[in-house]
Every structure is written in C-alpha cells, then in structure tokens.
Amino acid sequence: MSLLSVEGLGIAFGGLRAVDDVSFSVNPGEIVSVIGPNGAGKTTLFNMISGVYMPKSGKVKLSGEEVTGFAPHLLARRGMSRTFQNLQIFQNMTVLENAISGFHLREKGSVFADLLGLPASRRRSRDAQAGARELLARVGLANAAELEAGNLSYGALKRLEIARALALDTKVLLLDEPAAGCNAVETEEIDHLIAEVAASGVAILLVEHDMKMVMRISNHIVVLDHGVKIAEGDPAAVARNPDVIAAYLGTQAQEASHADS
Numbered sequence: 001m002s003l004l005s006v007e008g009l010g011i012a013f014g015g016l017r018a019v020d021d022v023s024f025s026v027n028p029g030e031i032v033s034v035i036g037p038n039g040a041g042k043t044t045l046f047n048m049i050s051g052v053y054m055p056k057s058g059k060v061k062l063s064g065e066e067v068t069g070f071a072p073h074l075l076a077r078r079g080m081s082r083t084f085q086n087l088q089i090f091q092n093m094t095v096l097e098n099a100i101s102g103f104h105l106r107e108k109g110s111v112f113a114d115l116l117g118l119p120a121s122r123r124r125s126r127d128a129q130a131g132a133r134e135l136l137a138r139v140g141l142a143n144a145a146e147l148e149a150g151n152l153s154y155g156a157l158k159r160l161e162i163a164r165a166l167a168l169d170t171k172v173l174l175l176d177e178p179a180a181g182c183n184a185v186e187t188e189e190i191d192h193l194i195a196e197v198a199a200s201g202v203a204i205l206l207v208e209h210d211m212k213m214v215m216r217i218s219n220h221i222v223v224l225d226h227g228v229k230i231a232e233g234d235p236a237a238v239a240r241n242p243d244v245i246a247a248y249l250g251t252q253a254q255e256a257s258h259a260d261s
C-alpha cells in the first residue's frame with residue numbers, strides 16, 4: 001500500500017484554481033518529485049498535503065488513513081514531517097539542541113513533569129538526546145553537535161533541518177526545495193542524504209527547482225502546469241514529454257518577451 005496518497009486534491013483562491021484535481025501516490029523507499037513552471041501550484045499542493053491549507057476537494061491519505069486537513073503536529077505523530085523553503089533552524093542554539101527540538105512534537109509528557117524534573121521527563125530528555133545524536137551522525141553532523149547552529153555552512157543547515165524532520169519516526173518526508181541556495185558540492189551532499197533516507201524505507205515527496213537534481217534522484221515525477229497535472233512518469237519519460245517541454249518553453253518564451261519589452 002502507498003504510504004502517501006493524494007486523491008483529486010484541489011483548492012481555489014478567489015476565482016483562481018491554484019490546484020485542480022491532482023492525484024498521485026508515494027510508496028515506501030520512493031522519491032517522487034513535483035515540478036512545474038513558476039506559479040504551477042507546487043507550493044500550494046505541498047501546503048495542502050502538510051496541513052497548512054485545507055483542500056476544497058479531494059483527500060490526503062497516510063497508509064490508507066484519511067488525514068485531509070489534519071494540523072501539522074497531528075500529521076507528525078502519524079509519521080509525516082516536512083521541511084520548509086526558508087530554514088526553520090534556531091541559529092543561537094547548538095546543532096544538538098536543534099536536533100533535540102525535533103523530538104518534542106511527539107512527546108505526550110506534561111509541562112509540569114518537565115518543570116519538576118520528574119523521572120519520566122528526565123528519561124524522555126535522555127532518549128531525545130540519544131536519538132538526536134544518532135540523527136546528527138546520519139546527516140554527517142556528529143562532529144558539529146556542540147557548535148552554535150549559526151556557525152554552520154548553508155548546506156549543513158539544510159542537512160540539520162532534514163535531521164530534525166526525521167526525529168519523529170518519519171515514514172513520509174516532504175522536502176520543500178532542499179537544495180535552494182546550496183552550491184554544487186552541498187547539493188550533492190543533500191542528494192546522497194535524500195537517497196540514503198529513501199533507501200531506509202521513507203517515502204519522499206520533493207519540490208525542487210534544481211532540475212538536474214530532480215532528474216538524478218527521482219523515481220517518479222509529477223508535472224503541474226496552471227494547477228493541473230499535465231504529465232507523470234520516470235525522469236526520462238517526463239523529460240521527453242511534449243506537454244512538459246511546451247509548458248517549460250512557454251514560460252521561457254514569456255520571460256524572454258518580458259525581457260525584450
């Protein structure tokens with residue numbers, strides 16, 4: 001069974017159908033990317049899947065259970081986490097503290113138990129610390145645990161954000177432009193990390209503008225244009241699809257005519 005399935009998802013802003021009747025699914029270990037020209041509806045689709053926007057139509061299912069419009073923390077408890085285009089890292093905290101913060105969404109303990117330092121709360125924080133160190137090792141940041149996050153390179157910050165999103169026994173990981181702002185070396189490190197996470201059985205949904213990266217790491221690509229799914233398939237099939245070529249060439253032609261005028 002698919003870990004994530006999106007069935008006929010749609011939303012409109014005013015009269016504009018930003019996403020219209022989009023369906024696809026992501027299986028364990030699979031990397032699925034959503035691409036499309038600017039304004040195609042990628043971010044809006046992501047926001048509906050991750051509980052930021054309530055869809056007007058359609059369903060989101062996690063392992064067969066309907067979770068349409070569930071708040072992000074409820075999705076996280078069911079195994080779905082996301083990263084954001086803009087880094088959500090606490091720059092003044094250490095790398096380890098940032099990774100630990102990823103564990104707090106799952107915790108059910110009371111604030112009073114934490115304030116009083118009760119045994120259950122001490123155990124939880126020991127577990128979170130051990131889990132966070134494991135995650136840092138997984139993303140190649142074990143040696144940076146005690147550094148202030150603000151001192152990390154941009155690529156390392158992006159990997160820290162992925163580590164934090166993995167803290168919750170994540171089964172479905174949504175990555176919003178994980179390589180944005182990264183140089184070629186950092187992008188390659190993120191490539192490897194995403195492939196490694198997928199190989200561990202996590203279902204990955206990716207929105208990314210770096211087309212080379214998308215073509216390199218995706219098993220399956222969904223193409224949106226004006227809110228509608230115009231194509232899907234493996235990278236080679238999508239790259240030679242005439243509708244996809246026309247959608248991208250159309251945007252370039254528009255940009256060129258704006259540049260001329």
Ligand SMILES: Nc1ncnc2c1ncn2[C@@H]1O[C@H](COP(=O)(O)OP(=O)(O)OP(=O)(O)O)[C@@H](O)[C@H]1O
Pocket residue numbers: 013016018036037038039040041042043044045
């Ligand atoms: N909150 C909103 N209110 C009104 N219109 C919106 C809102 N969010 C997005 N839109 C519109 O919906 C359409 C899809 O936008 P969206 O940001 O999802 O596209 P995108 O594919 O992510 O674009 P980009 O590649 O530029 O990030 C656009 O026409 C956009 O102007």
